[in-house]
Amino acid sequence: xxxxxxxxxxxxxxxxxxxxxxxxxxxxxxxxxxxxxxxxxxxxxxxxxxxxxxxxxxxxxxxxxxxxxxxxxxxxxxxxxxxxxxxxxxxxxxxxxxxxxxxxxxxxxxxxxxxxxxxxxxxxxxxxxxxxxxxxxxxxxxxxxxxxxxxxxxxxxxxxxxxxxxxxxxxxxxxxxxxxxxxxxxxxxxxxxxxxxxxxxxxxxxxxxxxxxxxxxxxxxxxxxxxxxxxxxxxxxxxxxxxxxxxxxxxxxxxxxxxxxxxxxxxxxxxxxxxxxxxxxxxxxxxxxxxxxxxxxxxxxxxxxxxxxxxxxxxxxxxxxxxxxxxxxxxxxxxxxxxxx
Amino acid sequence: xxxxxxxxxxxxxxxxxxxxxxxxxxxxxxxxxxxxxxxxxxxxxxxxxxxxxxxxxxxxxxxxxxxxxxxxxxxxxxxxxxxxxxxxxxxxxxxxxxxxxxxxxxxxxxxxxxxxxxxxxxxxxxxxxxxxxxxxxxxxxxxxxxxxxxxxxxxxxxxxxxxxxxxxxxxxxxxxxxxxxxxxxxxxxxxxxxxxxxxxxxxxxxxxxxxxxxxxxxxxxxxxxxxxxxxxxxxxxxxxxxxxxxxxxxxxxxxxxxxxxxxxxxxxxxxxxxxxxxxxxxxxxxxxxxxxxxxxxxxxxxxxxxxxxxxxxxxxxxxxxxxxxxxxxxxxxxxxxxxxxxxxxxxxxxxxxxxxxxxxxxxxxxxxxxxxxxxxxxxxxxxxxxxxxxxxxxxxxxxxxxxxxxxxxxxxxxxxxxxxxxxxxxxxxxxxxxxxxxxxxxxxxxxxxx
Numbered sequence: 001x002x003x004x005x006x007x008x009x010x011x012x013x014x015x016x017x018x019x020x021x022x023x024x025x026x027x028x029x030x031x032x033x034x035x036x037x038x039x040x041x042x043x044x045x046x047x048x049x050x051x052x053x054x055x056x057x058x059x060x061x062x063x064x065x066x067x068x069x070x071x072x073x074x075x076x077x078x079x080x081x082x083x084x085x086x087x088x089x090x091x092x093x094x095x096x097x098x099x100x101x102x103x104x105x106x107x108x109x110x111x112x113x114x115x116x117x118x119x120x121x122x123x124x125x126x127x128x129x130x131x132x133x134x135x136x137x138x139x140x141x142x143x144x145x146x147x148x149x150x151x152x153x154x155x156x157x158x159x160x161x162x163x164x165x166x167x168x169x170x171x172x173x174x175x176x177x178x179x180x181x182x183x184x185x186x187x188x189x190x191x192x193x194x195x196x197x198x199x200x201x202x203x204x205x206x207x208x209x210x211x212x213x214x215x216x217x218x219x220x221x222x223x224x225x226x227x228x229x230x231x232x233x234x235x236x237x238x239x240x241x242x243x244x245x246x247x248x249x250x251x252x253x254x255x256x257x258x259x260x261x262x263x264x265x266x267x268x269x270x271x272x273x274x275x276x277x278x279x280x281x282x283x284x285x286x287x288x289x290x291x292x293x294x295x296x297x298x299x300x301x302x303x304x305x306x307x308x309x310x311x312x313x314x315x316x317x318x319x320x321x322x323x324x325x326x327x328x329x330x331x332x333x334x335x336x337x338x339x340x341x
Numbered sequence: 342x343x344x345x346x347x348x349x350x351x352x353x354x355x356x357x358x359x360x361x362x363x364x365x366x367x368x369x370x371x372x373x374x375x376x377x378x379x380x381x382x383x384x385x386x387x388x389x390x391x392x393x394x395x396x397x398x399x400x401x402x403x404x405x406x407x408x409x410x411x412x413x414x415x416x417x418x419x420x421x422x423x424x425x426x427x428x429x430x431x432x433x434x435x436x437x438x439x440x441x442x443x444x445x446x447x448x449x450x451x452x453x454x455x456x457x458x459x460x461x462x463x464x465x466x467x468x469x470x471x472x473x474x475x476x477x478x479x480x481x482x483x484x485x486x487x488x489x490x491x492x493x494x495x496x497x498x499x500x501x502x503x504x505x506x507x508x509x510x511x512x513x514x515x516x517x518x519x520x521x522x523x524x525x526x527x528x529x530x531x532x533x534x535x536x537x538x539x540x541x542x543x544x545x546x547x548x549x550x551x552x553x554x555x556x557x558x559x560x561x562x563x564x565x566x567x568x569x570x571x572x573x574x575x576x577x578x579x580x581x582x583x584x585x586x587x588x589x590x591x592x593x594x595x596x597x598x599x600x601x602x603x604x605x606x607x608x609x610x611x612x613x614x615x616x617x618x619x620x621x622x623x624x625x626x627x628x629x630x631x632x633x634x635x636x637x638x639x640x641x642x643x644x645x646x647x648x649x650x651x652x653x654x655x656x657x658x659x660x661x662x663x664x665x666x667x668x669x670x671x672x673x674x675x676x677x678x679x680x681x682x683x684x685x686x687x688x689x690x691x692x693x694x695x696x697x698x699x700x701x702x703x704x705x706x707x708x709x710x711x712x713x714x715x716x717x718x719x720x721x722x723x724x725x726x727x728x729x730x731x732x733x734x735x736x737x738x739x740x741x742x743x744x745x746x747x748x749x750x751x752x753x754x755x756x757x758x759x760x761x762x763x764x765x766x767x768x769x770x771x772x773x774x775x776x777x778x779x780x781x782x783x784x785x786x787x788x789x790x791x
Contacts, residue, residue, distance in 0.1 A: 014755035015676040022710040120711035278716035327725040331598040338604035
């Protein structure tokens with residue numbers, strides 16, 4: 001028979017594959033971040049491009065450097081390094097020096113991924129490893145917030161700071177809504193939190209756009225919806241309890257949900273499949289843990305914001321959770337019984 | 342879940358691809374010149390040939406008898422002459438003892454049809470008759486059917502489950518059979534249910550075969566007799582037709598791990614098997630032919646055909662107008678669990694539900710990425726295993742650790758491989774691991790015996 005006499009392909013079943021592959025999932029997450037990135041540019045000008053670009057360059061350069069050196073280090077083509085850089089950049093303040101952002105990117109991929117054995121082997125979210133590194137290395141720069149509305153400035157002097165020199169300090173600094181809350185006891189109107197018209201990191205300003213990104217990911221089935229749902233629910237519940245007990249001392253749950261990096265963290269950071277649990281029950285525990293830690297750090301910790309540490313801590317707990325919540329094999333549950341003979 | 346239809350938990354939704362053949366009535370395939378009948382085309386002991394080379398055989402004549410209790414008979418699908426008995430290529434790729442029959446004349450091959458039984462029959466009569474008729478599970482596994490009816494002492498079967506799920510993409514043989522032979526299926530159900538003395542019969546059909554559900558219900562009303570029969574629409578989900586998944590969907594009961602359906606008082610039979618039982622009972626016809634779906638993007642004229650067993654796949658494909666010039670892969674069975682054929686000169690056997698042809702361009706190049714622990718495989722696995730961990734252990738060849746993670750419960754449905762975004766060949770690795778573990782167990786036993 002023509003066509004088949006030259007030899008048959010032999011490969012074992014299944015002969016069909018379904019759903020997006022790993023690079024497509026990563027690409028979807030990158031796409032979901034586009035509106036947030038554009039909003040960052042809208043609110044902070046060219047500075048946003050520079051900071052995010054610095055972080056992305058650091059990540060991709062590190063990935064490209066190590067990828068050919070090990071068979072398991074992944075490849076720049078799978079979008080994961082681009083994604084890490086984008087996420088890291090979005091957690092940085094607008095006036096952050098570019099060279100620091102680049103260094104953060106190197107740390108994110110180098111310390112967050114490569115040393116663990118590459119994609120799929122890391123314990124912690126690489127973008128947050130990068131940010132934790134920067135927080136430790138440059139505590140002042142990473143907590144210096146510039147006001148919005150200075151859009152025409154386009155670039156902050158500190159963006160262009162020369163590496164390892166004393167950074168020029170912008171004359172005008174301001175406080176984030178969470179900083180105001182923590183240190184001055186002042187609230188911020190909810191509407192400003194929703195549209196993102198507040199000082200803060202590049203990507204954690206508009207809760208609305210982040211939610212839109214989340215909806216896109218949900219439709220694309222690119223992430224586990226239980227994680228953001230669980231985190232937001234846990235924050236609302238725990239913050240709600242504190243607020244109900246002492247409304248004068250503690251902010252409303254709405255404020256807690258809309259402010260800071262919670263939305264970005266819940267939808268884009270905590271959902272990293274590599275560093276979150278696999279079984280649904282474990283995922284709920286993980287999400288609840290992050291929500292509880294966020295409230296704990298924000299209300300009673302020394303820092304105004306706690307999303308990064310909350311996610312990193314629960315990342316660390318993930319192997320344990322995976323071990324504790326293994327699925328019970330079909331027919332091996334305690335209640336499964338055979339007919340008595 | 343969600344849809345309100347009967348189902349199991351987890352599973353996947355592969356593309357159905359049933360459109361090319363779902364409306365095509367079953368046509369009888371012409372007789373060809375040469376038939377190959379492997380002595381082992383069922384699970385269990387091979388059959389023993391009872392004919393000699395050169396001997397003339399009639400259509401429907403027994404040519405091999407059961408080689409044990411878990412074995413069955415084999416009959417000639419044509420009138421002709423035994424040309425050879427010896428090793429031939431099997432669909433699995435292995436060589437196996439095969440009776441080759443050269444047909445006498447291509448038409449006018451009639452069976453002397455006489456009822457094998459009349460009225461209600463008992464269990465013994467059913468077991469002996471089904472065994473003598475060579476009937477095996479026609480869903481694909483080809484397990485000798487009479488063995489399921491002979492339950493161990495002290496066990497009682499209260500529910501007969503009939504499998505019409507047909508969850509494998511592309512295949513429509515059971516769908517057409519339920520539509521066109523609904524009365525035969527209904528009669529087969531009545532015969533078996535009565536002989537076994539079950540309390541009820543549940544027929545599971547995926548909800549995408551609405552016409553088949555109606556046809557079966559109408560036929561069951563006409564046929565009547567025996568215990569109450571209920572046709573239950575099931576959610577369209579793979580692997581809905583897996584025995585244990587179907588039992589859970591229809592009865593809510595889980596078969597304990599490592600146990601059989603009979604341990605929860607259930608026997609599962611395929612709809613095609615029921616029609617075969619009716620053929621035997623009413624006409625004395627042994628299992629010498631079956632419905633086969635020939636489909637896939639690489640076949641010229643997709644069809645549902647009534648094919649004499651032993652027909653070479655090459656002849657079957659020629660009867661369907663041949664294949665596309667860039668045809669590359671021929672699968673026996675469905676795309677999820679089917680057997681890739683090593684050659685077109687292997688025969689259609691009792692377990693052949695379909696022959697699918699795929700072209701080069703249909704074969705997605707499989708580039709593997711690192712596992713990102715997304716957990717999709719966990720939510721696909723109907724056995725509730727952790728394919729991600731099993732895959733990691735397989736890479737390290739830690740077979741015993743895989744066994745501790747219940748590898749042996751894996752039914753190799755392939756849902757994990759299908760869904761994995763990193764395209765890791767999970768089920769393929771599990772098959773290797775299971776073979777290794779079986780080998781190790783056999784070695785241990787050998788040493789223990791020595």
